[in-house]
Amino acid sequence: MPDADTKPAPLFLEDIFAGMKFFAGPYLLTEEAIIGFAKQFDPQPFHTDPKAAKATFFQGLAASGWHTVAITMRLLTEGGMPFGGGSIGLGAEVSWLKPVRPGDELSVETEILDITPSRSKPHQAIVTVRTATRNQKDEIVQVLTSKVLSFNRGHVPGVMA
Amino acid sequence: MPDADTKPAPLFLEDIFAGMKFFAGPYLLTEEAIIGFAKQFDPQPFHTDPKAAKATFFQGLAASGWHTVAITMRLLTEGGMPFGGGSIGLGAEVSWLKPVRPGDELSVETEILDITPSRSKPHQAIVTVRTATRNQKDEIVQVLTSKVLSFNRGHVPGVMA
Numbered sequence: 375m376p377d378a379d380t381k382p383a384p385l386f387l388e389d390i391f392a393g394m395k396f397f398a399g400p401y402l403l404t405e406e407a408i409i410g411f412a413k414q415f416d417p418q419p420f421h422t423d424p425k426a427a428k429a430t431f432f433q434g435l436a437a438s439g440w441h442t443v444a445i446t447m448r449l450l451t452e453g454g455m456p457f458g459g460g461s462i463g464l465g466a467e468v469s470w471l472k473p474v475r476p477g478d479e480l481s482v483e484t485e486i487l488d489i490t491p492s493r494s495k496p497h498q499a500i501v502t503v504r505t506a507t508r509n510q511k512d513e514i515v516q517v518l519t520s521k522v523l524s525f526n527r528g529h530v531p532g533v534m535a
Numbered sequence: 536m537p538d539a540d541t542k543p544a545p546l547f548l549e550d551i552f553a554g555m556k557f558f559a560g561p562y563l564l565t566e567e568a569i570i571g572f573a574k575q576f577d578p579q580p581f582h583t584d585p586k587a588a589k590a591t592f593f594q595g596l597a598a599s600g601w602h603t604v605a606i607t608m609r610l611l612t613e614g615g616m617p618f619g620g621g622s623i624g625l626g627a628e629v630s631w632l633k634p635v636r637p638g639d640e641l642s643v644e645t646e647i648l649d650i651t652p653s654r655s656k657p658h659q660a661i662v663t664v665r666t667a668t669r670n671q672k673d674e675i676v677q678v679l680t681s682k683v684l685s686f687n688r689g690h691v692p693g694v695m696a
Contacts, residue, residue, distance in 0.1 A: 415605035418621045429693040440605050444576035447601050460579045465630035532590040
C-alpha cells in the first residue's frame, strides 16, 4: 500500500485499465462520530444508544451502514479512486457484511472492473469499480460496486485545459 | 400523503404485503448542509464550493449523492418504512437521476416489492423495498432499492416481548 500521505496524481481515461487498484486509509471511527451521524441521518437505538444497542439485533453500538458508505466515499476522494474530474457516481450497489464498531479503523481497496466508453459522448466512459472497505482486523465490512465517470485528459466538463 | 406529524405504528412481518406503500417528508436541504456534509465525507468542488461548482459537470452546487441517500434514510426512520425492530439493511442499490440543489425539499415514497421468508430463521424475512426520493417539483432524484429485515411481532431479536 502507498504511504497514506501520498495522494496520487489524477488519472484520466487514457491512464486506467481493468484490474487497476487503489488504496486509501485508515480512517478512525469514534463512538462520538457514530452517534453524531446516526442522530442526524439514522436515529435508531442500535446506532445512537450504546446501552440500548446491547439488546438489539446488533448486540452493541454499530455504525449506520450509510455512515460506512460516507467514510468510504471520503477515502475514495483521498486517493482511493483518483480520477481526474472527480468521483462522479451514476449509481452504486452496497452490501454490508459485518457491523462497524466504535474504534474501528477503516481502509479501502478499489479495483477497476470494467471500462465502457460512452457512445454519445466522446472522451467519456462509464467505469465500474468495486471498493472493499476493511476494518483493522482485515475483515471486509462492506463491498461497494459503483458506476462512475472517467474523462480523457483535457476533456473534463467545464474545465478549460 | 399522511400528515407529516403522524408517525405510523410499527409494522411486523404479519402486517406487510407486496405493493404496500409508505410516505415521508418533506426534508429541506440547505446550501450550508450540502457543504457541511461534503466537507466531511465528499470534499469535491461541485459539493463544497458554489462558485467553483459552476465550472464543473454539475454546473452549480449539488449535494453529494451519499447525502441524498442519508436524508432518504432519515425519512425512512420517520415513517417512510415503519418496520418493527427498525430499518436493518443488508444491502442496497442506488441510482442518482438528477442533481439535488440547495433549497430542494425531499420526500420519499417506499413500496414493498417482495417478501422472502428466511429458511434458517423462523419469524424473519428479507423484504425488498424500492424508495423513490423526489424533490419539490415531483421529479425523482434518486431510486434506492434495499433489502431489509422484517420480524414477526414478538420476535424482534433482543427485544423481550
